[in-house]
Amino acid sequence: MVTRPLRLGVNIDHVATIRNARGGEHPDPVRAAQIVAQAGGDGITVHLREDRRHIRDEDLARVQAATGLPLNLEMAATDEMVEIALRHQPHAACIVPERREERTTEGGLDAAGQHNRLAPIVARLRDAGIRVSLFIAPEARQIEAAMQLGAPIVELHTGEYAHATGDQVAVELRRIADMAALAAKNGIEPHAGHGLTYDNVQPVAAIPQLAELNIGHYLIGEAIFCGLEASVTKMRELMDAVR
Numbered sequence: 001m002v003t004r005p006l007r008l009g010v011n012i013d014h015v016a017t018i019r020n021a022r023g024g025e026h027p028d029p030v031r032a033a034q035i036v037a038q039a040g041g042d043g044i045t046v047h048l049r050e051d052r053r054h055i056r057d058e059d060l061a062r063v064q065a066a067t068g069l070p071l072n073l074e075m076a077a078t079d080e081m082v083e084i085a086l087r088h089q090p091h092a093a094c095i096v097p098e099r100r101e102e103r104t105t106e107g108g109l110d111a112a113g114q115h116n117r118l119a120p121i122v123a124r125l126r127d128a129g130i131r132v133s134l135f136i137a138p139e140a141r142q143i144e145a146a147m148q149l150g151a152p153i154v155e156l157h158t159g160e161y162a163h164a165t166g167d168q169v170a171v172e173l174r175r176i177a178d179m180a181a182l183a184a185k186n187g188i189e190p191h192a193g194h195g196l197t198y199d200n201v202q203p204v205a206a207i208p209q210l211a212e213l214n215i216g217h218y219l220i221g222e223a224i225f226c227g228l229e230a231s232v233t234k235m236r237e238l239m240d241a242v243r
């Protein structure tokens, strides 16, 4: 088994959360994107939510222009978001389930149960040259659904792993490892993310098929104490140490 390089996509949504708390322009997610690039991040991830609680429409072009890094746009499977993605042409679009009342993306996308709704969306984004990713629970039926939809990437939801305690940690890690292997065997590039921290990232980063991790809340939280460049650099080092 060849271990691939593992990219780090940094989700900068919560820089915008802090900005929006006061309604002004500070702190600017553009500056965060520039620091991520300096610190060795491989991509910028943003989630334009339906309620615009953090990243706003006007942030997209500004963040895209701020660095040479690829932009990964997390988006709900709605016509509005597809139009925005087609207009902005991010490098990648990660389709996520979205419920207005949730605090964060709490579960994976039901790719298996929503084939007919997702198929035209995946096709439109793919036809526009955008790399489509589906944010799914680490379950075989969701990988199979991603294959049927022709999605080139799946992002495996690591939330259950991150929240597990005791013996359940190993069980959840095994699910992610098995599903990363299943995806790769079927020609789908596996990514992972959600709830990853300095303490829990390494067992996930060691899964050889994974090509990218997307990490946000913890890195922005740590940046309050040590700065964003340092938090991204440390996460990179922890990931690199197990590849």
Ligand code: PXP
Pocket: 011, 047, 074, 094, 096, 104, 105, 135, 155, 192, 193, 194, 195, 196, 214, 215, 216, 217, 218
């Ligand atoms: N990947 C996806 C698809 C997400 O929706 C999120 C949360 O926005 C993340 C990764 C990052 O999760 P966290 O902020 O917990 O690191």
